[in-house]
Amino acid sequence: MKFHRPRIIIAGTSGDSGKTLVAVGLASALKKRGFTIFPFKKGPDYIDPMWLSKAGAAVARNLDTFIMGKRAILDSFLLNTHDNGIAIVEGNRGLYDGFDENGTHSTAELAKILDCPVILVVNVPKMTRTAGAIVWGLKYFDIGLNIAGVVINNFSGNRHKEIISRSISEMAGVEVIGAIPRLPEATLFPSRHLGLTTPFEFAEAEMAIANATEIVETYVDLDKVTNIATSARDIFVSELPTAPSSSYKGVKIGYLYDKAFSFYYKENLEALEREGAEVIPISSIESTELPDVDGLYIGGGFPETNALELSENKSFIEDLRNKAENGLPIFAECGGMMYLAEELNYNGSYRMVGVLPVKISMSKRPIGHGYFEGIVDRPNPFFSVGSLIRGHEFHYSFISETLGDLETCVKVNLGTGIGQNRDGIVKGNTFACYFHIHSIGNPDWARNFVEICLKNKNKVIHRNLNNIVK
Secondary structure (H helix, E strand, O other): OEEOOOEEEEEEOOOOOOHHHHHHHHHHHHHHOOOOEEEEEEOOOOHHHHHHHHHHOOOOEEEOHHHHOHHHHHHHHHHOOOOOOEEEEEEEEEOOOOOOOOOOOOHHHHHHHOOOOEEEEEEOOOOOHHHHHHHHHHHHHOOOOOEEEEEEEEEOOHHHHHHHHHHHHHHHOOOEEEEEEOOOHHHOOOEEOOEEOOHHHOOOHHHHHHHHHHHHHHHEOHHHHHHHHHOOOOEEOOOOOOOOOOOOOOEEEEEEOOOOEEEOOHHHHHHHHHOOEEEEEEOOOOOOOOOOOOEEEEOEEOOOOOHHHHHHOHHHHHHHHHHHHOOOOEEEEOHHHHHHOOEEEOOOEEEOOOOOOEEEEEOOOOOEEEEEEEEEOOOOOOOOOOOEEEEEEEEOEEEEEEOOOOOEEEEEEEOOOOEOOEEEEEEOOEEEEOOEEOOOOOOHHHHHHHHHHHHHHHHHHHHHHHHHHO
8 A cells, every 4th residue: 555645854964953943943834834744753752842743733753763663653654644734754863873883773764764855954064065075975875865955054154055055966966945044042942951941841932933933934945845745755555554442441540741740752641541541631730639540650851950849849749659658550750750759959959759769869961861671570560571671761860879678670781770780660559760661662561551550449449348348
């Protein structure tokens, strides 16, 4: 079967080349022109997809070859696009940068899986003809790739722009379809230690997107972009995957969702719903107690920059700690694990929930950054023993002090974890880890989460009935 899917990948020569500015600006500018936008981000990432989602007025999804595999990428892409719109995929790092010297899991590899035209963003300060050599090299480094256009970024004047544009078109045979001048820092997206600031925490998020839109509308030829996207070749697969259905099983799973905790893959929440759960957003800052839920999912985010507000919400912390101690199933990733610790140290010392007997501190450099792989080697509520877990980690925090025995259940094959080749802290029905998972690459996670919630809910009902009888 063949499927027509207008699509482009926005790739760069390196990180910080301007990919996000161009991708976000294009998503918003093409939406203004009446196109339905399907935003995607290559690789494991939470923050760039937030900006893409906001700009394109659609959920941005992630595509990663390490975590998902080739067929799952095609299935997800085809299920979440159609022929009456444009898919915009933002790459990561440089075009050929991947896991190893062979570029495994690179943006280029994803582009070939999707047979997707590439628009290359080239950052050009302090260079001229070298830009042509760079594009020539990228084009012929892998002739199976279709570099269909170039946007030059950060040029310093018209003469600079003209020399670079001619060099690229004459040397590499690739058309320059956009040229963005050096811009004041204030017009760009704000950033910090984990990358861009989230739209949650940036009061002028709408203005930032409006600026990106105006920049792209002014300096990029949108007609040429749409022509490149619509000329993408059809995708051939044996059959279109069927969208999975769901059946509510009477389970409610809350997830903390606010400026402190916002790192969730949409697919993870959808997987819980397909397994029969109702998912309910909860604010850890504004709520005074947990609502009536049968389980809790705490994703990553920035508990460190919101530590004061989190620690001051004592009623919520106390309610969460009591329910955890009484068996509420909790799955906590990275920032969620930090929140469940006894103490978080970041420009001061702050009391956290206290479910886990650890203190957390922050480093000025990343402690864990990249893909994660581990084997489950001990019993726990969420994964079967022997399961292979694939995910990723990106954290500046670490366990600075252990206040009691720590039971872990994951042997780390690739990555850092909590240290000493271990991750996956288990305490009762709580599972806390530094790695983040994507449900497409770990399909049993959602099913096990719902099942442990059901078991615990039935246990609570049975206990309450016994108390009534007594």
